[in-house]
Amino acid sequence: MTRLLLLGPARTAAGVRHDEMPGGTVAEVLAAAVARYGAPFEEVLSVSQVWLNREPVERGVEVGPHDELVVLPPVSGG
Amino acid sequence: MVGDSPLEPEALTRWATRPECGAVVTFCGTARNSSTSEHEIQALEYDTSVELAEDRVRQVISLARSRWPMLGAIAVHHRVGLVRLREPAVVIVVSSPHRAAAYEASQFCIDTVKRCVPMWKREIWEGGSAWSEEAQDLLSVDDVGAGK
Numbered sequence: 046m047t048r049l050l051l052l053g054p055a056r057t058a059a060g061v062r063h064d065e066m067p068g069g070t071v072a073e074v075l076a077a078a079v080a081r082y083g084a085p086f087e088e089v090l091s092v093s094q095v096w097l098n099r100e101p102v103e104r105g106v107e108v109g110p111h112d113e114l115v116v117l118p119p120v121s122g123g
Numbered sequence: 124m125v126g127d128s129p130l131e132p133e134a135l136t137r138w139a140t141r142p143e144c145g146a147v148v149t150f151c152g153t154a155r156n157s158s159t160s161e162h163e164i165q166a167l168e169y170d171t172s173v174e175l176a177e178d179r180v181r182q183v184i185s186l187a188r189s190r191w192p193m194l195g196a197i198a199v200h201h202r203v204g205l206v207r208l209r210e211p212a213v214v215i216v217v218s219s220p221h222r223a224a225a226y227e228a229s230q231f232c233i234d235t236v237k238r239c240v241p242m243w244k245r246e247i248w249e250g251g252s253a254w255s256e257e258a259q260d261l262l263s264v265d266d267v268g269a270g271k
Contacts, residue, residue: 120242120258
């Protein structure tokens, strides 16, 4: 299981801020998240960046139980 | 640098005031009652991961110092959680021997914070709320440094 951190609109779409997901790659974890949270989350995810721990990551990268995937929609700080 | 306590621009300004600096520029980004939505905004609520946001704030300050090596102090504080109207959501204080660098670096810092720091603003009005429609794709500080 990989930890998932959902921020801003991603949190609202999923209904949770933290979760754990099965999957051996970034793409598999995100697919599991879409299956769990549904279309609103998939829509947010389509315009979001995904970071592995503290860095942007490609979808094919392998993940493990000590990793955290972060979903970061377009930002609106300041 | 990022937290839910009220920001203190006066205290930061005092901290940034140095004998070698003849200019101190303090920028406060405050919660206002209007937005691109049709609602009268009553408050804002900011969401982030403090660790990720502080990483990026440090990178912004580092890039500002590389561009304006003469700067004295730089402080970038961003509030999270509920921010009521007229309260500052972000405070940037820059001191420098001369005013031009302080103004330029202050503007650079707020512009770069808005593009590079993972932060989300939720607008709250009577009977509802929604994430701000003024969202932008998140850039890396390296992207900004490269002029993207």
